[in-house]
Amino acid sequence: GAGVSQTPSNKVTEKGKYVELRCDPISGHTALYWYRQSLGQGPEFLIYFQGTGAADDSGLPNDRFFAVRPEGSVSTLKIQRTERGDSAVYLCASSPGTSGGRGEQFFGPGTRLTVL
Amino acid sequence: AQSVTQPDIHITVSEGASLELRCNYSYGATPYLFWYVQSPGQGLQLLLKYFSGDTLVQGIKGFEAEFKRSQSSFNLRKPSVHWSDAAEYFCACTGGFKTIFGAGTRLFVKA
Numbered sequence: 001g002a003g004v005s006q007t008p009s010n011k012v013t014e015k016g017k018y019v020e021l022r023c024d025p026i027s028g029h030t031a032l033y034w035y036r037q038s039l040g041q042g043p044e045f046l047i048y049f050q051g052t053g054a055a056d057d058s059g060l061p062n063d064r065f066f067a068v069r070p071e072g073s074v075s076t077l078k079i080q081r082t083e084r085g086d087s088a089v090y091l092c093a094s095s096p097g098t099s100g101g102r103g104e105q106f107f108g109p110g111t112r113l114t115v116l
Numbered sequence: 117a118q119s120v121t122q123p124d125i126h127i128t129v130s131e132g133a134s135l136e137l138r139c140n141y142s143y144g145a146t147p148y149l150f151w152y153v154q155s156p157g158q159g160l161q162l163l164l165k166y167f168s169g170d171t172l173v174q175g176i177k178g179f180e181a182e183f184k185r186s187q188s189s190f191n192l193r194k195p196s197v198h199w200s201d202a203a204e205y206f207c208a209c210t211g212g213f214k215t216i217f218g219a220g221t222r223l224f225v226k227a
Contacts, residue, residue, distance in 0.1 A: 004159075033215070042120075042206050042217030043160070056213040091160070102148040102167065102210050107160040 002026070004108035006092050012114045013082055021077040021111045025094030032075050033105060034067055035091040043091055049075060082115045089113070118143050118211045122218035129197050130226050137192040137221050139207030148210040149190045151181055154220075155203040163205075166190060177201070199225045 005024045013019050025032050030051055035043035045059040051072045060066070064082075069075040079086055089112050093105035119142040129135050141147055151163040164175025171183040181192045190207060202225045207218040 035217075040219070042122075042208075042220050045214050045216065048213045050213075058214065093160075104150075104162050104165065105160075105215070107152075109159050 004092055004094050004106055006090075006108040006111050008111060009109065010112045010114075012116065014116050015082060015084060017082050017115075019079050019082055019113065021079075021090050021113070023075045023077070023092030023094075023108060025073065025075070025092070026096075026106055027073075029094035029096050029106070030072065031095040031097065031103070031105075032069060033093040033095070034075070034077050035093065037089045037091055037110070039088075046077070079113075082113075084115050087113055087115045118147075118209060118214065118216050120207050120209050120216050120218040122205075122207055122221050124221045125219070126222040126224065128224040128226060131199050132196050135192075135194045135197045135201070135223070137205050137207075137223070139190045139192065139218060140188050141190060141207070141209040142188065143209055143211045145211065146185075149181075149183060150208040150210070150215075151175065151179070151190075151192045152206045152208060152217075153177075153203050154206065160206065163192070197223075197225055199227070201225055 007022045032049040034046040037043045047067050048056040049069045064080045066078045089110040091110045092108045095103045095105045121140045149166045152160045154160050163179045166173050166183045204220045204222050206220045
């Protein structure tokens with residue numbers, strides 16, 4: 001079946017602009033995660049959704065970052081007033097069930113964000 | 117606080133040789149532990165996981181890992197490395213809803 005998809009695959013923007021990154025999880029997966037991966041680092045947890053609600057958003061670095069999942073499927077990560085330090089690969093993962101991060105996570109290919 | 121340390125930034129092994137990648141975690145309770153692999157242009161793929169029970173867990177592609185509570189370690193091993201194993205390997209620990217990843221170890225395989 002189809003895996004996790006993320007669009008766009010690459011996004012180049014200018015400092016101060018607003019961007020939206022989209023994640024389509026595996027059909028039927030109720031859990032969805034966003035991570036940020038900087039060069040030479042492991043994925044950094046941003047937010048976890050169970051259904052439509054954010055069960056843990058403690059990883060969002062500041063209030064410029066916001067994520068939604070209005071119908072419990074597709075999720076959008078929104079970044080306002082982008083800064084050069086936001087440049088990274090943003091990863092989305094989904095998982096069946098309600099066990100939080102304790103279940104296997106299926107990762108998408110990521111969106112590479114470059115802020116000029 | 118929850119943390120994961122992978123002491124080796126990169127490791128080079130000869131094809132056919134054995135491999136051990138180190139991982140140390142810090143978590144107050146019994147953690148859920150994972151190893152993921154990331155190949156160039158590919159997404160992260162789960163190799164194996166430990167939740168409870170037998171401390172030696174088997175994964176895909178011939179990998180195994182051993183959970184040692186006394187050492188707070190979850191090292192990944194493979195008895196004979198293939199050239200296709202060259203990739204970045206990440207150890208991860210989940211407590212509650214949050215998964216923390218180590219910085220990764222890049223594996224190079226020489227002929």
